[in-house]
Amino acid sequence: MSEYTFLRGPADWWRQAVVYQIYPRSFADVNGDGIGDFAGIIDRIPYLASLGIDAVWLSPFYPSDLADGGYDVADYRNVDPRIGTLAEFDSMIQELHKNGIRLFVDIVPNHSSDQHEWFQAALTAGRGSAERERYIFREGKGENGELPPSNLVSHFGPEGWTRVEDGQWYMHLFAKEQPDFNWANQEIRDDFLKTLRFWSDRGVDGYRVDVAHALIKDLEGELPDRDSYALEVMMGDGTDKLFDRDEVHDIYKTWRKVFNEYDPPRVAVAEAWVHAHRRPAYASAEGLGQSFNFDLLVQPWNAQKFKETVTYNLAAAEREGSSTTWVLSNHDNIRHATKYGMPDNLNLHDWQHNGAKSQLPKIDLVKGANRARAAVMFELALPGSTYFYQGEELGLHEVFDIPADQMQDPQWFRSGGTKFTRDGCRVPLPWTSAGSSFGFGPGGAHLPQPSWFGEYSVERAEGDVDSTLHLYRKALKLRKTLLTIEKYEWVRTWNRNVLHFKRPNGWHCITNFGSKPVKLPKGEVVLSSAPLVGGKLPADASAWVIAK
Numbered sequence: 001m002s003e004y005t006f007l008r009g010p011a012d013w014w015r016q017a018v019v020y021q022i023y024p025r026s027f028a029d030v031n032g033d034g035i036g037d038f039a040g041i042i043d044r045i046p047y048l049a050s051l052g053i054d055a056v057w058l059s060p061f062y063p064s065d066l067a068d069g070g071y072d073v074a075d076y077r078n079v080d081p082r083i084g085t086l087a088e089f090d091s092m093i094q095e096l097h098k099n100g101i102r103l104f105v106d107i108v109p110n111h112s113s114d115q116h117e118w119f120q121a122a123l124t125a126g127r128g129s130a131e132r133e134r135y136i137f138r139e140g141k142g143e144n145g146e147l148p149p150s151n152l153v154s155h156f157g158p159e160g161w162t163r164v165e166d167g168q169w170y171m172h173l174f175a176k177e178q179p180d181f182n183w184a185n186q187e188i189r190d191d192f193l194k195t196l197r198f199w200s201d202r203g204v205d206g207y208r209v210d211v212a213h214a215l216i217k218d219l220e221g222e223l224p225d226r227d228s229y230a231l232e233v234m235m236g237d238g239t240d241k242l243f244d245r246d247e248v249h250d251i252y253k254t255w256r257k258v259f260n261e262y263d264p265p266r267v268a269v270a271e272a273w274v275h276a277h278r279r280p281a282y283a284s285a286e287g288l289g290q291s292f293n294f295d296l297l298v299q300p301w302n303a304q305k306f307k308e309t310v311t312y313n314l315a316a317a318e319r320e321g322s323s324t325t326w327v328l329s330n331h332d333n334i335r336h337a338t339k340y341g342m343p344d345n346l347n348l349h350d351w352q353h354n355g356a357k358s359q360l361p362k363i364d365l366v367k368g369a370n371r372a373r374a375a376v377m378f379e380l381a382l383p384g385s386t387y388f389y390q391g392e393e394l395g396l397h398e399v400f401d402i403p404a405d406q407m408q409d410p411q412w413f414r415s416g417g418t419k420f421t422r423d424g425c426r427v428p429l430p431w432t433s434a435g436s437s438f439g440f441g442p443g444g445a446h447l448p449q450p451s452w453f454g455e456y457s458v459e460r461a462e463g464d465v466d467s468t469l470h471l472y473r474k475a476l477k478l479r480k481t482l483l484t485i486e487k488y489e490w491v492r493t494w495n496r497n498v499l500h501f502k503r504p505n506g507w508h509c510i511t512n513f514g515s516k517p518v519k520l521p522k523g524e525v526v527l528s529s530a531p532l533v534g535g536k537l538p539a540d541a542s543a544w545v546i547a548k
């Protein structure tokens with residue numbers, strides 16, 4: 001058995017897997033209702049296979065009122081009829097597996113949709129009922145309970161409590177259509193185990209666990225106040241009443257038991273925005289097994305910041321026995337080709353969370369695209385798994401001109417437009433350079449596509465040997481042959497703007513974050529993100545070199 005097959009053996013296939021995130025409603029639409037569907041995904045399996053990915057992760061496809069793009073789940077064991085049927089789900093997974101692609105599904109345990117039958121039952125059953133015990137209902141403050149039980153601001157802003165007809169209030173860390181479950185209730189715990197078995201029995205290989213750090217809350221005594229909904233506020237250290245409490249891991253131990261009932265064991269990755277030193281518990285082999293590291297996604301294009309991120313996370317992964325994840329884009333963030341084209345001195349975080357109403361920063365599209373190409377080669381050469389977001393393989397840019405009346409993101413509405421809209425990265429994909437919704441489907445797209453989308457279409461990219469799409473394919477193909485044990489070593493470069501690391505089999509990756517071309521080490525250049533200039537690696541580029 002070669003080292004490679006050993007690494008991708010049945011049980012640890014996920015450790016260095018490349019996972020492609022599909023946002024189902026925006027991927028491909030077959031029946032022409034403007035919403036992507038399973039039939040669309042099935043149609044595009046040859047495309048997915050041509051990329052050379054190991055797995056697909058589907059954002060929620062469950063029945064939903066779409067108050068938060070499907071992260072408001074009305075039925076955990078069913079499919080949104082606008083997306084497809086369970087039978088189509090089965091065909092899709094079968095087709096994916098036939099093509100050597102595994103499947104992750106999103107699981108959303110912190111909250112359901114307010115349309116979930118349990119929440120509806122809680123509303124009817126009234127105060128003190130067993131039905132209300134499945135969620136977090138409390139009496140309000142003030143003479144007639146007219147004030148919320150605490151000053152809790154939700155993540156999307158503003159209030160985190162909503163009052164129901166009989167006067168009680170329920171807690172929601174996100175939109176009001178996303179009531180938080182009461183995980184102290186055994187019924188909730190049992191029901192999620194049932195859901196995990198339901199999808200695992202259908203062949204699902206892994207789970208991406210939404211807001212994995214929020215399930216357990218300390219609601220004894222004074223209820224928690226929160227005057228901000230910034231992400232940092234969600235990052236506790238075990239002492240916070242709402243986030244990242246140690247007891248949450250008891251839940252994931254019971255999930256792990258279910259995962260291990262299967263062969264190969266089902267796997268999971270936690271979406272837990274916690275401090276880096278709190279991640280190992282989520283990634284433990286007795287827990288979910290892997291936890292997202294979003295550190296690269298939040299870094300600006302800067303050699304030293306990239307280096308620190310890699311060094312820290314790979315050391316942590318080695319200590320904890322898990323493998324780390326590399327992520328540059330997802331459905332919650334500005335597409336990285338666009339981000340890297342923004343001014344280097346911009347405080348992007350501040351702009352995204354407090355300043356979206358102000359002027360859009362100036363964007364250098366070419367610089368952004370070059371850096372994005374360099375970044376993907378950088379991450380793919382590292383030990384660990386890599387998560388792509390649909391469209392990044394096209395070098396696709398963020399859409400900033402969606403008219404307010406067509407936006408869908410509750411983060412934008414609830415913050416009064418102060419926070420950026422995540423709709424800009426969720427615009428349906430361009431498959432063709434012209435025609436109805438650029439090949440997304442025959443009936444338009446649920447979010448408007450800009451006129452320039454065709455230039456980034458799959459069709460256009462297919463016909464251009466130097467396109468980002470072809471770069472992704474070449475990189476993934478090479479990576480399969482080069483992949484080795486999860487070790488790496490920094491090589492000194494004498495230039496603060498250049499990063500160079502090597503893997504034990506002589507695979508070197510060099511990235512030039514600076515503005516001047518740099519020399520490459522001796523060996524065969526097997527891939528570069530930009531043409532070499534007189535044998536040198538230009539600015540904003542990466543090369544893979546096999547040492548001789």
Ligand code: GLC
Nearest residue numbers: 068071108174210211331332
């Ligand atoms: C996660 C999802 C995001 C969603 C939120 C609430 O952060 O990635 O899209 O809005 O959870 O479910």
Ligand code: CA
Nearest residue numbers: 029031035037
């Ligand atoms: Ca459709």
